Amino acid sequence: MSKDIQVSFTLNGKPVTYTVAPHTSLLRMLRNNYNYDVKCGCEEGDCGTCTVLVNGESMKSCITLAAQVEGANIVTTKGLTYGTDEIGHMIQRAFVECGSIQCGFCTPGMVMAAKEYIDDGGIADRKAIRKAISGNLCRCTGYVKIVDAIYRVAKDLGREVR
């Protein structure tokens, strides 16, 4: 029987401490503590819907060990709400307006991948956008409208390719 450990980190700007079994994934730690905005899809690192930002880098929370995020700064879609994160808000608005959401299951992961792409200075280039979201699976949209949304955000930020 595993002995539980404590993991302290910043979640969407707030310090938190969770108690978990040592082998727990970041995904399970978050969801066990009512952070249901992080979705569990395949739970084997393929689908990308559980993607969160760990110190600004996208990571698949299902294949990240919870204990390893001690001291880290973690952002989930809840951290991208209106008024706290302008880019996150622009991305979400673009997803809605471009019809990028059908069943919605991939959306949290897609939004986080998009957020990383835009934060890293991503430009309005469809090929680069497709690469940026290549770790995220969507079975509804055929990706076109998701790419459209991220393209629009980059364009609105004046990052057009001439």
Added chain:
Amino acid sequence: MKNFAYREADSKDAILAALAELKDAYVIAGGTNVMLNILDKKVNDRTLVNLRNAKELRGIKDNGETITIGATTTISDLEHSELIAGEAKALWQAAVSFADPTTRHSATVGGNISNASPAADTATALMVLDAVVTIEKKGAKREVALTDFFKGVGKTVLAADEIVTAITFKKSHNCAFIKLGLRNAMAISVANVAVNLVKQGDVVKDIKIAMGSVAPTVRRCAEVEKALLGKKLEDAVIAEAVKGLDKDISPIDDIRATGKYRKQVAPVLVTRAIYAACGCKDGGAK
């Protein structure tokens, strides 16, 4: 019932001490393999030793003729390194075609090697760059050529109290890596190949070819290398030489492809990689 303990080791000394002390140590860096092994119940009753915070194990160093990368250097670090892109293109090509951008933030070179998957993309590239693996345990250090490092599927020369701390390899401006996957992203190689070529005029002075996913370990293709050495690099010569792959590789059927298919594509991939390495024709490399 899953039964694990956790040990934080934020320096190389702390890691080596933990490995010497613990009988049940199981090292975790990026976690992209380890977490799957835990979820699939392939491991249990172990102490997870975290390598991720040992900063001295992460980094890319230019030594002049060679490059040394720390074991916990991520695939993303390689992808964004101008040094790797310019001086070890095959490794850079392996990095940019590795899984997907998100997974590349976690996955480490040391992990990719130590996990000893026959499909490890960085291993194929590193093998043609004459990579030497630095292995350490408490109070001892040894170096093993990457060609001698793998012992079988998931098996390496590493003892229970040892870890890979660094990988050193030669620079090359005439190398290439090609991956055949079932998708453009998040694909595990159906087969992969790397070539490092030195020409003198039109003649092959030295050539190293490695393939992954076509044998129990990533391996060099000695027969093809031998057939090309000292020869003029022409289509007919290459076509004849790649017949040697029959002796070099022993692919099996698995969920990604049949052994028969792998035997058919291997000569094509090797041919493309040879051309890509010498910068002529489209090698199909990204």
